[in-house]
Structure formats: C-alpha cells, structure tokens
Amino acid sequence: MIYKFGIDPNGFMHLGHFYIIKKIEKLMSSRDILYILIGDYTCRIGDPSYRFKKRNSLLKIKSHIKDIKNNITNIFRKRFVFIKNSKWFLKIKAYKIFELFNSFNFKYLINRREILKRISINNVKFIEVLYPIFQAYDNVKLKPDLEFGGNDQELNFIISNKIQKIIKGKLTKFVKLDLIRGINSNKKMSKSFPSNCIFLRDRLKVLFWKIMKIKDKNVFYYIKTFLFLHPKVKFKEKKNFFIDRKVFLFYIIAIKINNNIKSVKKVILSFLNKDKEIISIVISKPNRIVYIISKSLSLSVKHVKILISQKAIKLNNILIKNSNFLLKENSKISVGKRYLINVLYEN
Structure with missing residues (x-):
C-alpha cells in the first residue's frame, strides 16, 4: 500500500508533524x-x-527542505521516499492547469472563513485561492492509496478527490488527524507562530524548558496524545504532581526525537539534582515576585503561586506568603532546593 504525507518547506518541522x-x-x-x-x-x-494573514516571502526553502529530510530520516523507521512536486509542476503544460481550474466554481473555492475574512480587508492573492487545485494535482501524479493530514486540510482533500474523478484516476482515501495544540494557547501548533511551537531541531534543554512552560491544565492532554509512542507505559493523572507529568512528557517525546537515552536522562537528572542552580536576572522597575520567578524559570504564574502556597519560596531567607509581593531591591530568591535566583535591581 502507498501512503502519502505532504509538507510545505515554509518553516522547520515541529511537534505537529x-x-x-x-x-x-x-x-x-x-x-x-x-x-x-x-x-x-x-x-x-x-x-x-x-491562515488569516498574508504569507511572508519564503527565503529559506532550501534550509527547510534539509530540516525535513534530516528529521524524517531520524524519526521514521519504515520505508519512505522523498519526492518534490516541482518535479512535475516545472514540466506541466499550461492548458492542463487551465482545464483543472475550469472544473471548479470560484465561489466554491473562496467559501472558507479564513479566505472570506481576508477578502473583506482586501488581503488575499488570487493564486492562494487556487492552492487546493495545485495540491490535488500531486495525488494525480503519485496515485497514493492513503493520504494523511491535519483536519484543517478537509477542503484540499475534497478537491483532490473531485479532480481524480474528473480524470478518472485512482481515488485516494484520506485520514484526517487532530491538530496539536500550541504550548502557549489552544490554537494549533504552527510554524507561523514560533513562540507557540516545539521544533524538532530544538536542543534537548530547549525542548525540556518549552515543555515546562506548557500550561498545567494542558499537560495531561499532551501525555494522552503522545502516549501511543510507548503503548506499554501507563500513566495515571491523579497520582502525579504536574511537575512530574512534564518531566514524563519530556521523556516520552525526547527519546523518540533524539534517539539518545543517555542525553535525555542527563537533562532530567540535571533538573532533579539537589544542587542549587544559580540564575541571575536584572530588573529596571519594581516587579511582583511571581512574575520574576515565572520569567526566570519558565514556569506558569499559577505554578509559582502553588509553590508559594506550599512554602517553597524564600526571599533573602524569609518565607514568602504573599504572591503579590513587590520586589524593588537587590535580592536572592530561593525556589525549593533546586534554584537560587539573584535579582539585580537597576533603577
């Protein structure tokens, strides 16, 4: 059976891919x-x-293609072949494309909320409306049995099947998968919003701290989503504090991306090590202690407030009970047994 997965090299591969x-x-x-x-x-x-905004110019296509090839070669363990669609589009006759265009009503192609919204502010290019037809032609050439994609690709899938019927070609079945949420919001993880993404090219420490920044209420969603990578592992939500969940999530993802268990364990052990890690931060105006700790350790404000309620934070060796405490001088903040934050106040 022939499977197909399409990806545009307009950014680096992320956790959704x-x-x-x-x-x-x-x-x-x-x-x-x-x-x-x-x-x-x-x-x-x-x-x-x-997409509700016009796409930026694409200047890094070659580096993105290299990133795609390197990552898929690293993480995929079955048979696969890379194919570029320029192979046929650079050779196709213009009249063939016009025949495909002529098969669709323009109103049908623009009847999607992201296009209609951009049309209302005169911010859409005609060629973008025709994109699904170009994408559908890929299946005419490849003749796959199954194509996989996010559930945002539904219209592209429908148009692809229509074109296959018009030319009496092989019909492709489509498998729609859920879109992965971004780490900072419930919006989909997208290359267009790097701060909301976990990229496969991220170093292990960067990957670890991005996972630690995930909102506490969303951690179990990610564990549930990616637990299929380790079918024999069981994880019970109620018996694990959310920090443990994030470390667990990092482990099940990182060993599949990095393929180096020793390196993954080293990052986890450095986090769990009892020796204090010293972090320095400079502030130029009075700031609440919760925000200083949140920024320094890449933790959510909610997480910091929980640590305060658990009597885990001290300011200059004095226990902090008020999460709204305003810091306006040089200070030392102890967070549990792991971290010491040196705060330098420059007015």
Whole structure:
C-alpha cells in the first residue's frame, strides 16, 4: 500500500508533524511505503488553510527542505521516499492547469472563513485561492492509496478527490488527524507562530524548558496524545504532581526525537539534582515576585503561586506568603532546593 504525507518547506518541522509521522509509522506494515511529498513548488503559493494573514516571502526553502529530510530520516523507521512536486509542476503544460481550474466554481473555492475574512480587508492573492487545485494535482501524479493530514486540510482533500474523478484516476482515501495544540494557547501548533511551537531541531534543554512552560491544565492532554509512542507505559493523572507529568512528557517525546537515552536522562537528572542552580536576572522597575520567578524559570504564574502556597519560596531567607509581593531591591530568591535566583535591581 502507498501512503502519502505532504509538507510545505515554509518553516522547520515541529511537534505537529512529528505526531502525524509517528501515527503513520504505527499503521504501516513492512510491505507499505510512504511518499513524503515536499511542496517546494506549491509552498511559493502558500496554503491558506487556517491562515488569516498574508504569507511572508519564503527565503529559506532550501534550509527547510534539509530540516525535513534530516528529521524524517531520524524519526521514521519504515520505508519512505522523498519526492518534490516541482518535479512535475516545472514540466506541466499550461492548458492542463487551465482545464483543472475550469472544473471548479470560484465561489466554491473562496467559501472558507479564513479566505472570506481576508477578502473583506482586501488581503488575499488570487493564486492562494487556487492552492487546493495545485495540491490535488500531486495525488494525480503519485496515485497514493492513503493520504494523511491535519483536519484543517478537509477542503484540499475534497478537491483532490473531485479532480481524480474528473480524470478518472485512482481515488485516494484520506485520514484526517487532530491538530496539536500550541504550548502557549489552544490554537494549533504552527510554524507561523514560533513562540507557540516545539521544533524538532530544538536542543534537548530547549525542548525540556518549552515543555515546562506548557500550561498545567494542558499537560495531561499532551501525555494522552503522545502516549501511543510507548503503548506499554501507563500513566495515571491523579497520582502525579504536574511537575512530574512534564518531566514524563519530556521523556516520552525526547527519546523518540533524539534517539539518545543517555542525553535525555542527563537533562532530567540535571533538573532533579539537589544542587542549587544559580540564575541571575536584572530588573529596571519594581516587579511582583511571581512574575520574576515565572520569567526566570519558565514556569506558569499559577505554578509559582502553588509553590508559594506550599512554602517553597524564600526571599533573602524569609518565607514568602504573599504572591503579590513587590520586589524593588537587590535580592536572592530561593525556589525549593533546586534554584537560587539573584535579582539585580537597576533603577
């Protein structure tokens, strides 16, 4: 069976791509093959799905293609082939494209909320409206049995099947997967919002602290989403404090991305080490202690308030009970047994 997953090289690979790739790997047998379709041609147009702003110019396509190839080679354990869609789009005759365009009503193509919103402020290019037709033509050339993608790709999938019917080609079945939430919001994880992303190219320490920044209420969502990577592992939400959940989440993801258990364990042990890690921060105006700790340790404000309620934070060796305490001088903040924050106040 031929599987297909398409990705435009308009940014670096992130956890959302990783989720789809590993789901495909789990479903494939040893006789199946996955076509990784790199949209080096269509990415110059830009998929308007879930996009409410005009796409920026794409200057780093080559480095993004390299990132895609390196990461998929590293994380995927079944048979696969990389294919660029410029292979056929650079050779296609203009009349063939016009025939495809002529098969669709313009109103049908723009009837999606992200396009309609941008049209209302005169911020959409005509070529973006035609993007689904270009993407659908990839399936005409590849003839896959199954195509995988996020649930934001539904219209592109429908148009692809319509074109396959028009040319009486092989029909592709589509598997829609949920979009992974961003680490700072409930919006989808997207290359367009780097601060909301966990990238596969992130160093292990960066990956660790990005996971620690995930909102406490969302941690179990990520564990539930990625636990399929380790089917034999069981995790009970009620018996684990949220810090333990985040360390666990880092472990189940990192060992699949990095493939180096020793390096992953080293990052975890350095965090759990009882020796204090000294962090310095400079403030130029009075600031609440919760925000200083939150910024220094990349923790949520809610998490810091819980630590204060648990009597885990001291200011100059004096226990802090008020989360609204205003800091306006040089100070030393002890956070549990692990961290010492040196605060330098420069007025």
